[in-house]
Amino acid sequence: MFTTKELELFKSQNTPFYYYNMELLEQTLQSLTKASQKYNYHVHYAFKANTNHEILELIQSYDLGADCVSGNEVLKAKATNFPSSKIAFAGVGKSDDEINIGLDNDIFCFNCESLPEMEVINELAEKKGKIAPIALRINPNVNAKTHHYITTGLEENKFGINRWELEEVLNKLKVYKNLKLIGLHFHIGSQITDLSAFKSLCLRVNEVQQWFYSHHIIVDHINVGGGLGIGYENPDSNSIPDFESFFDLFNEILELRPKQELHFELGRAVTAQCGSLISKVLYVKKGIKTNFAIVDAGMTELIRPALYQAYHKVENITTDELEIDKYDVVGPICESSDCFGKALYLPITKRGDLVAIRSTGAYGEVLSSAYNLRSKAESIYSSNLNI
Ligand code: LLP
Numbered sequence: 012m013f014t015t016k017e018l019e020l021f022k023s024q025n026t027p028f029y030y031y032n033m034e035l036l037e038q039t040l041q042s043l044t045k046a047s048q049k050y051n052y053h054v055h056y057a058f059k060a061n062t063n064h065e066i067l068e069l070i071q072s073y074d075l076g077a078d079c080v081s082g083n084e085v086l087k088a089k090a091t092n093f094p095s096s097k098i099a100f101a102g103v104g105k106s107d108d109e110i111n112i113g114l115d116n117d118i119f120c121f122n123c124e125s126l127p128e129m130e131v132i133n134e135l136a137e138k139k140g141k142i143a144p145i146a147l148r149i150n151p152n153v154n155a156k157t158h159h160y161i162t163t164g165l166e167e168n169k170f171g172i173n174r175w176e177l178e179e180v181l182n183k184l185k186v187y188k189n190l191k192l193i194g195l196h197f198h199i200g201s202q203i204t205d206l207s208a209f210k211s212l213c214l215r216v217n218e219v220q221q222w223f224y225s226h227h228i229i230v231d232h233i234n235v236g237g238g239l240g241i242g243y244e245n246p247d248s249n250s251i252p253d254f255e256s257f258f259d260l261f262n263e264i265l266e267l268r269p270k271q272e273l274h275f276e277l278g279r280a281v282t283a284q285c286g287s288l289i290s291k292v293l294y295v296k297k298g299i300k301t302n303f304a305i306v307d308a309g310m311t312e313l314i315r316p317a318l319y320q321a322y323h324k325v326e327n328i329t330t331d332e333l334e335i336d337k338y339d340v341v342g343p344i345c346e347s348s349d350c351f352g353k354a355l356y357l358p359i360t361k362r363g364d365l366v367a368i369r370s371t372g373a374y375g376e377v378l379s380s381a382y383n384l385r386s387k388a389e390s391i392y393s394s395n396l397n398i
Pocket of ligand 1: 277
């Protein structure tokens, strides 16, 4: 739902553009920090969700850490004043240059995904005469969808270290003198709306911790990754995720050792709902069973529907027409998958109407492309426009 001022502003802009409601982002950050501070939990914002400067600056002002997955994200975190002591660097394929960026910036932690990666980080750290702090990313074998442990498929998964490799990892750690084990890292998936999946994760973390404990190891921190989902169906009634229930669950089930810190890496839950992609209807044409509303944004601005068959709410924000009809809302790109929604009920829609594609603040703009030589869509912030 947009205010009259916002709608007026939209009419004066070239379309398509990304619109960010910074007040909503601020309220989300307030709610997040209130809920996490209750238990003294540490939240790293997952940069991959949205790396717009204005958004990062606001997030940084709430003292969140950074979860980065490339050397450039680490550099961007530094450029937006995230302290090195709060930068975690994850990723299954860190290049030597990227590892060196992490080492040169004395980041909080490398989330290590394999034995060969440990070997390389150790080598590069040795060359610089540094000790690299690492967390082992352990594949928890937890199904984020069905909330049950799975027992197959681990060998097909590129992420993390499998539990049967841990004995060898500990042996190597005795040899790799330039690594310091400071944490254990887990991540089960993204857009998880049923909290029982996180319950399964907590139980698995408890088991893994017990295994380490039996090998006389207690790490400084546990990092349980991100994944908290948002309400794509009803962005207005679910504009801020239920952070309280999320953290309460970890507090209830995950068994931390004395003085051990708990870290999270949330992306989508922080930024998704503050963003909308605003687009103009170019043409309405009759199809066999439905109408096509052809809009000027496409999969180049928002690839989630084409790539993951993801649902984003589409609203006609121009008309107050009461009569409705069925529309496939499609973009101009030369791909049949360039479709934001099929057979959507919208008010009678005409050329020139504006549509809002909602909940695009995470994994929207960052995944945009120049396919078909499309121009980059602009980003507009409510904060710059005195709304
Ligand atoms: N930590 C790790 C290790 C991750 O791999 C991810 C996301 C996150 C944290 C942040 O997850 P979040 O809190 O945002 O769910 N492009 C896809 C999502 C890819 C997520 C990749 N990893 C989409 O548009 O749905």
